[in-house]
Amino acid sequence: MYAQMVKSTGKGLVAREDMSFEDRAFQDRIDAGEKIEPKDYMPDGYRRNLIRQIGQHAHSEIVGQLPEGNWITRAPTLERKANLLAKVQDEAGHGLYLYCAAETLGVSRDEMTEMLLDGRMKYSSIFNYPTLTWADMGAVGWLVDGAAIMNQVPLQRTSYGPYARAMVRICKEESFHQRQGFHIMMAMVNGTADQKRMAQDALNRFWYPALMMFGPSDKDSVHSAQSMAWRIKMNTNDELRQKFVDETVPQAEYLGLTIPDDDLQWNEDTGHYDFTEPDWAEFFEVISGNGPCNVDRLNARQKAWDDGAWVREAMVAHAEKKAARKQAAE
Numbered sequence: 001m002y003a004q005m006v007k008s009t010g011k012g013l014v015a016r017e018d019m020s021f022e023d024r025a026f027q028d029r030i031d032a033g034e035k036i037e038p039k040d041y042m043p044d045g046y047r048r049n050l051i052r053q054i055g056q057h058a059h060s061e062i063v064g065q066l067p068e069g070n071w072i073t074r075a076p077t078l079e080r081k082a083n084l085l086a087k088v089q090d091e092a093g094h095g096l097y098l099y100c101a102a103e104t105l106g107v108s109r110d111e112m113t114e115m116l117l118d119g120r121m122k123y124s125s126i127f128n129y130p131t132l133t134w135a136d137m138g139a140v141g142w143l144v145d146g147a148a149i150m151n152q153v154p155l156q157r158t159s160y161g162p163y164a165r166a167m168v169r170i171c172k173e174e175s176f177h178q179r180q181g182f183h184i185m186m187a188m189v190n191g192t193a194d195q196k197r198m199a200q201d202a203l204n205r206f207w208y209p210a211l212m213m214f215g216p217s218d219k220d221s222v223h224s225a226q227s228m229a230w231r232i233k234m235n236t237n238d239e240l241r242q243k244f245v246d247e248t249v250p251q252a253e254y255l256g257l258t259i260p261d262d263d264l265q266w267n268e269d270t271g272h273y274d275f276t277e278p279d280w281a282e283f284f285e286v287i288s289g290n291g292p293c294n295v296d297r298l299n300a301r302q303k304a305w306d307d308g309a310w311v312r313e314a315m316v317a318h319a320e321k322k323a324a325r326k327q328a329a330e
């Protein structure tokens, strides 16, 4: 039901016999595990879907700098400040690799930014939640980067070469991010009673938003079937969410923290934890623009875009001057 509320270019799977000759040959390359490179033939839908996913991913990295950047000046020690600064800078780098990967598909970074600002493109729901205390820096690193790694490690094997290669470096850096978050949580839970309470409060607020990062449940996912057939996505949303829960629960236990889900329990038969699904109505509200920080986040991106206009204009003017000088010399 919710999937209908989502603005989407998603289409049903095309049966092999209904594919054009080129599309069938393309699907054979995908099925054989070959990488698709920018100048290779690709169906329009593959290109559009990749631009959508990589572009949204890039925007998420850039918008993702905002909730953490907010804490750089308030980090409790010089070491924590240096670590957080490095992490936030890494996110900028991730955004740039991903914009470059999307550009190989024939869309410019400026066009993608315009689409973000006018609502045609999304960014991850998680960044529409506020970071209220220093413990949130721990929870974001541990849970948000932890969820990002779970989603992104398989994307290193995605079918589109430039995307897969960008993911290799991104995943290495995300591991450092996850550890720095867990390290902050360790310090908080081993600190005073108030600090431990702050850590628990951060976990309480970030648990469900982190589970939402994997996208709607499989029955409401519009893109999964086609994206998996094209190996743009390697796993379903629910598979990765389950994997994240299974790996994170023991980490919470190690920290002495309680996952805010009374029904969470190990299921001997399935070999997985049973857990309560996120509130999907909240998720769809957030991705429709009505989360706690959506307006602030987009205003910040709009301001950065407006403030940077003179740089973009100066670069174009410089390139034009250089080209004119070269032409005059010839």
Ligand code: BYC
Pocket: 006, 007, 008, 009, 010, 052, 053, 056, 057, 058, 060, 061, 062, 064, 065, 091, 122, 123, 124, 125, 126, 144, 145, 148, 151, 212, 213, 214, 215, 216, 220, 221, 222, 223, 224, 227, 233, 237, 287
């Ligand atoms: N937030 O058909 P579905 C990070 C949208 S941040 C917002 O299942 P798909 C990091 C979806 O776009 C992590 N929207 O979609 C950075 C679609 O709407 P449209 C970023 C969401 O694409 C800084 C609709 O819901 N990672 O790394 O098959 C600091 C239906 O969904 C979300 C990536 O982007 C969401 N959570 O699956 C720390 C990874 N979920 O587009 C960390 C790459 C769904 O039709 N992306 N929607 O209007 C993916 O793997 C997939 O795009 C998703 C969603 C699993 C996210």
